[in-house]
Amino acid sequence: MRTYLGIDLGTANTLVYSKGKGIIINEPSVIAIERDKGEALSVGIEAKKMIGKTPSNIIAIRPLKDGVIADYDIALAMLKYFIKNAVGGFSILKPLVVVGIPTEATEVERQALREAALDGGAGKVYLIEEAMATAIGAGLNVEEPSGNMIVDIGGGTTEIAVISLGSIVLSKSIRVAGDELDEHIVEYIKNEHNILVGERTAEQIKMEVGNTFECDEYDNLSIEVIGLDILSGLPKRVNITGKEIRTAIKNPVSKIVENIKNAVESTPPELLSDIVNKGIFLAGGGAMIKGIKELIEKETLIRVVIADEPLTCVARGAGMALDNIKILENISKTRR
Known part of the structure; x- marks a missing residue:
């Protein structure tokens, strides 16, 4: 009934791991926006193709910089797209999501990512340091x-x-x-x-x-x-x-x-x-x-x-951490 997702919301690429399925999304962290209306035209692979090639009324943006959210509204639109695609169809329960974040991200940056994931459709959000997620994903x-x-x-x-x-x-x-x-x-x-x-x-x-x-x-x-x-x-x-x-x-x-x-x-x-x-x-x-x-x-x-598979370690590790809530709770306690 509930989907469990591990997300590597990277500066260059976003990867989503679904428990029981593995990596289900691996696309560039890029979104193309219609400048006047502010509407998202495309996300991921198609949006990246537009970088440097768009007409004046369309902009292709990477909403993350240095691993954290630089443009909240655009990052939210992108995150909504990826979570919706990962869950697929109608779900009674909102997904439980674990998102990787840089170790030295500020509390403001952490809160922005947490809120973006919740606004994007997550039911509950855990943040996990990317280094810890990488270690788990590396086995x-x-x-x-x-x-x-x-x-x-x-x-x-x-x-x-x-x-x-x-x-x-x-x-x-x-x-x-x-x-x-x-x-x-x-x-x-x-x-x-x-x-x-x-x-x-x-x-x-x-x-x-x-x-x-x-x-x-x-x-x-x-x-x-x-x-x-x-x-x-x-x-x-x-x-x-x-x-x-x-x-x-x-x-x-x-x-x-x-x-x-x-x-x-x-x-x-x-x-x-x-x-x-x-x-x-x-x-x-x-x-x-x-x-x-x-x-x-x-x-x-x-x-x-x-x-093994160095590009997917953070997403896999974030998803695999759901099998050990103790690690996630331990991380949460150390951040209080």
């Missing part, structure tokens, strides 16, 4: 008296946490992640090649030739890019190499790695011993960037394990 036993270290590189934030006995021992949420890598790629191509490219092109470049570890294999990657020549105002084609993109994203990647190293240094010795034996678990879209595993291993001297 780790978070309740055992043993240290687990999670690094989740998403679209808006990178979540770093050490978990033991069902609680977060230490955590760090930095607003440096996939989106910032895209921004640095756009800026690099503008400065080095005098052409303008959009965020969708930058994301494609990152996925195809983006890398973080120096080696011939990655240096020799290349992709042809079409952009607007700043000098002539005409279209221009250039070949961008993997070596160039590694240079373009070096600064934000260095910030992520430095924060991981700081977390390792701050971990209590007994838990650190567990982490060295198990490895650091890496998830999120950033886990799929070429060479990131090798770079973190080189800098921390700890083995890195990329989680």
